[in-house]
Amino acid sequence: MDRYAVIGHPIEHSKSPAIHAAFARQTRQELSYQALLAPLDGFSDTVRAFRAEGGRGANITVPFKIEACSLATRLTERAKLAGAVNTLTFNGDIIIGDNTDGIGLVRDLIVNLACPLAGRHVLLLGAGGAARGVLFPLFQTRPVTLTIANRTVEKALELRTAFAPYAGQTTLTAGGFDDLKGWEFDVVINATSASLDNRVPDLPDSIFAPNAFAYDMVYGSNSAGDTPFLAWARAMGVNQLADGFGMLVEQAAECFALWRGIRPKSGAILSKLRRKLVAEAG
Numbered sequence: 001m002d003r004y005a006v007i008g009h010p011i012e013h014s015k016s017p018a019i020h021a022a023f024a025r026q027t028r029q030e031l032s033y034q035a036l037l038a039p040l041d042g043f044s045d046t047v048r049a050f051r052a053e054g055g056r057g058a059n060i061t062v063p064f065k066i067e068a069c070s071l072a073t074r075l076t077e078r079a080k081l082a083g084a085v086n087t088l089t090f091n092g093d094i095i096i097g098d099n100t101d102g103i104g105l106v107r108d109l110i111v112n113l114a115c116p117l118a119g120r121h122v123l124l125l126g127a128g129g130a131a132r133g134v135l136f137p138l139f140q141t142r143p144v145t146l147t148i149a150n151r152t153v154e155k156a157l158e159l160r161t162a163f164a165p166y167a168g169q170t171t172l173t174a175g176g177f178d179d180l181k182g183w184e185f186d187v188v189i190n191a192t193s194a195s196l197d198n199r200v201p202d203l204p205d206s207i208f209a210p211n212a213f214a215y216d217m218v219y220g221s222n223s224a225g226d227t228p229f230l231a232w233a234r235a236m237g238v239n240q241l242a243d244g245f246g247m248l249v250e251q252a253a254e255c256f257a258l259w260r261g262i263r264p265k266s267g268a269i270l271s272k273l274r275r276k277l278v279a280e281a282g
């Protein structure tokens with residue numbers, strides 16, 4: 001049986017084994033998918049041991065996504081631009097590093113949530129690894145403008161400089177949260193880690209255009225209800241909102257398709273796993 005794993009530290013709360021098991025059942029693929037805890041100083045040893053035992057591929061999660069870049073012998077364009085790898089595929093001596101987080105976000109927004117991005121004004125909050133990981137796939141959806149806003153302004157400006165060559169027809173701007181005063185956006189994506197600390201970025205309250213969509217890349221931080229960012233957006237009158245659980249399922253669907261050559265019907269599985277998540281949160 002082909003073996004796959006998700007490798008991280010910590011790893012016990014990972015939803016990836018349940019997601020991939022559901023994909024395998026639906027597509028009638030025979031495979032095993034386990035969660036592997038790697039010691040903080042033992043990521044490459046864990047990968048080496050897993051390959052030696054016949055592992056075919058692995059998902060990589062916190063805190064190893066950057067280290068996984070240097071372990072890969074080949075990187076896809078989107079992984080290079082993300083500066084991080086969430087998917088390794090083992091093929092003889094070759095280790096292909098890919099990043100499906102951005103396409104996961106884009107598919108969740110466009111397909112699952114019917115939130116188009118083409119021709120729209122998009123605001124991306126944050127300039128850390130999570131923001132970097134989704135920029136290139138966001139440009140590929142052709143928003144008319146994409147604004148990066150971060151608490152530390154310099155990091156937003158650095159990201160703009162790095163990604164300007166890839167913006168295509170999208171106007172790319174960057175700045176701090178105060179610079180957002182007086183501007184409205186159709187889609188606001190929170191790629192900061194603030195929700196994980198139960199905080200909301202210090203934003204002007206006028207950033208949402210009428211019928212705006214608010215998306216938090218974090219999920220489930222506040223039972224199964226709104227994340228702090230989504231609760232704030234709701235208080236600002238936004239009624240189209242989503243957390244990042246769909247992104248998690250969609251990035252996994254993309255990995256599964258890469259590894260197995262068959263794309264699961266992720267929408268049905270997303271609804272089922274969401275119900276389970278809500279039930280677990282009580």
Ligand code: ATR
Binds near residue numbers: 126129131191201
């Ligand atoms: P990740 O890999 O999750 O992106 P990261 O690279 O450490 O983690 O980046 C965290 C991001 O969340 C940064 O953009 C950070 O802003 P700073 O660059 O100013 O540190 C942002 N962030 C974290 N807590 C925040 C808060 N309370 N308010 C606003 N932004 C916050």
